[in-house]
Amino acid sequence: MTEPVLTVAEMREAEKAAMDRGTNEWELMQRAGTNAAQWIMRMAAGRPVTVLCGPGNNGGDGYVIADVLGRSGYEVDVIAPVEPKSETARRARSAFQGGVSSDGALRTGVAVDCLFGYGLDRKVEEPFSKILEKLAASPCYKIAIDVPSAVQSDAARVLGPLPRYDLTLALGAWKQAHFLMPAMPAMGEKRLVTIGLEFEDVSSTVSAAPKITSPKPDAHKYNRGLLAIVAGAMPGAPLLAAEAAMRAGAGYVKLFSDHSHPDAPAELVIEQGSLADALSDGRISALLIGPGLGRDDAARERLAKVLESGKPAVLDADALHLLDPELLAMADAKTLCVTPHEGELAKLCETFGVTAESKLDRARALADVTGLTVLAKGPDTILVHDGMTSFFPRGSSWLSVAGSGDVLAGILGSRLATHGDPRRAAEESVWLHHEAARLASPAFSAGELAHAVKPAMASFL
Numbered sequence: 364m365t366e367p368v369l370t371v372a373e374m375r376e377a378e379k380a381a382m383d384r385g386t387n388e389w390e391l392m393q394r395a396g397t398n399a400a401q402w403i404m405r406m407a408a409g410r411p412v413t414v415l416c417g418p419g420n421n422g423g424d425g426y427v428i429a430d431v432l433g434r435s436g437y438e439v440d441v442i443a444p445v446e447p448k449s450e451t452a453r454r455a456r457s458a459f460q461g462g463v464s465s466d467g468a469l470r471t472g473v474a475v476d477c478l479f480g481y482g483l484d485r486k487v488e489e490p491f492s493k494i495l496e497k498l499a500a501s502p503c504y505k506i507a508i509d510v511p512s513a514v515q516s517d518a519a520r521v522l523g524p525l526p527r528y529d530l531t532l533a534l535g536a537w538k539q540a541h542f543l544m545p546a547m548p549a550m551g552e553k554r555l556v557t558i559g560l561e562f563e564d565v566s567s568t569v570s571a572a573p574k575i576t577s578p579k580p581d582a583h584k585y586n587r588g589l590l591a592i593v594a595g596a597m598p599g600a601p602l603l604a605a606e607a608a609m610r611a612g613a614g615y616v617k618l619f620s621d622h623s624h625p626d627a628p629a630e631l632v633i634e635q636g637s638l639a640d641a642l643s644d645g646r647i648s649a650l651l652i653g654p655g656l657g658r659d660d661a662a663r664e665r666l667a668k669v670l671e672s673g674k675p676a677v678l679d680a681d682a683l684h685l686l687d688p689e690l691l692a693m694a695d696a697k698t699l700c701v702t703p704h705e706g707e708l709a710k711l712c713e714t715f716g717v718t719a720e721s722k723l724d725r726a727r728a729l730a731d732v733t734g735l736t737v738l739a740k741g742p743d744t745i746l747v748h749d750g751m752t753s754f755f756p757r758g759s760s761w762l763s764v765a766g767s768g769d770v771l772a773g774i775l776g777s778r779l780a781t782h783g784d785p786r787r788a789a790e791e792s793v794w795l796h797h798e799a800a801r802l803a804s805p806a807f808s809a810g811e812l813a814h815a816v817k818p819a820m821a822s823f824l
């Protein structure tokens with residue numbers, strides 16, 4: 364099932380739509396609190412629970428949770444530094460029969476943070492900041508309801524003390540912050556608690572694990588996809604990309620390189636000489652250029668030839684520093700996928716006149732302006748294709764190793780050569796990259812990561 368990722372405005376619209384269909388806010392809060400309480404009881408397993416309640420409907424959810432836990436036999440403390448302000452939260456507060464204190468110690472056991480949800484709109488100050496500091500210092504099991512209370516839901520900005528949570532329960536739908544830095548690593552495990560909302564015209568989703576198919580019975584090396592990797596000044600990076608690509612599904616991987624590559628595996632075909640001639644091979648189904656390309660005139664010339672060829676291509680690394688409107692005009696942007704890290708994304712935005720503050724907004728604006736498929740990689744990878752945004756579960760932090768990006772580019776090129784769909788190829792490449800890292804962890808080299816792409820493929824067959 365596709366899981367939408369909503370902005371605060373979209374979330375409010377979805378809730379309004381539910382109300383227009385006849386479900387009032389109180390019922391939504393009952394569902395949210397009751398369903399979240401089921402998760403909390405599973406994690407608490409009889410331990411005492413402290414619920415922290417804020418002034419809005421997130422606090423309202425907290426009173427419902429406390430009520431359900433109390434009725435289920437749990438010892439529950441509620442700490443609420445201020446009285447609820449919204450009507451529905453006040454109703455939840457009056458329905459709760461247990462004790463509420465404005466401050467107090469957190470009992471060891473479980474703490475449930477309902478100070479602020481997606482309504483957080485300014486810096487968290489006292490008395491709330493003090494409570495969050497106390498929560499951060501406590502050894503208890505920490506659960507954030509909807510979003511951690513110091514995290515702004517759309518941009519993932521951290522506006523106050525941010526404890527490390529064990530579990531975050533997203534209510535109704537995922538919010539952007541669940542998949543964005545810097546907030547994401549503090550959220551622990553993340554689970555979606557459904558409350559019966561319906562979503563229309565969804566433009567952002569969580570990428571679902573891909574289903575990779577085996578080659579067709581009549582497959583041969585060409586119709587399984589021929590990926591040509593166009594090398595340049597430095598020999599190592601394109602070779603690494605080729606090692607990954609050979610294990611990611613393409614039937615044939617070639618390296619167009621004028622280096623001798625004494626370390627290349629025997630099964631990698633290396634072609635030297637005229638790039639124009641090499642690119643004229645009609646059997647090539649996708650190209651990859653950028654790793655080790657260089658940034659001089661010769662590199663620009665090679666990139667121009669790739670773009671002129673009209674073949675689907677992945678542009679990575681140095682190619683992203685060279686790409687400009689003049690070069691892009693040579694190609695059909697719909698067939699191209701760019702894979703910038705933060706610095707390369709900034710460079711592309713500068714080149715194409717995109718001004719936006721966050722990584723998410725920059726990736727979206729760049730895709731809009733250029734028509735490219737943008738895979739903005741990093742700890743919070745974001746894919747934008749034709750107005751659609753995909754977010755991904757977090758990958759291993761061991762991926763922060765030199766050559767990791769070359770491996771990702773190789774996998775992406777291989778998947779693109781296999782079926783030609785840039786969005787699908789990009790999603791598959793991220794999942795395969797993460798899975799290869801999981802299998803190769805810890806402390807792998809990029810070469811070991813490239814080899815782990817093979818067992819990673821098996822995870823998605």
Ligand SMILES: NC(=O)C1=CN([C@@H]2O[C@H](COP(=O)(O)OP(=O)(O)OC[C@H]3O[C@@H](n4cnc5c(N)ncnc54)[C@H](O)[C@@H]3O)[C@@H](O)[C@H]2O)[C@@H](O)CC1
Binds near residue numbers: 479484534
């Ligand atoms: N509206 C609905 O139908 C539903 C809402 N739900 C819950 O409601 C939450 C959103 O509720 P709200 O819109 O009331 O927002 P919040 O509960 O997140 O908080 C908003 C309140 O906190 C205040 N506030 C914001 N930032 C502050 C800061 N830094 N310091 C002090 N006060 C601050 C605001 O002035 C407002 O009073 C969701 O996250 C979710 O938990 C769920 O109950 C499901 C149904």
Ligand SMILES: [K+]
Binds near residue numbers: 476507509510511
């Ligand atoms: K919260």
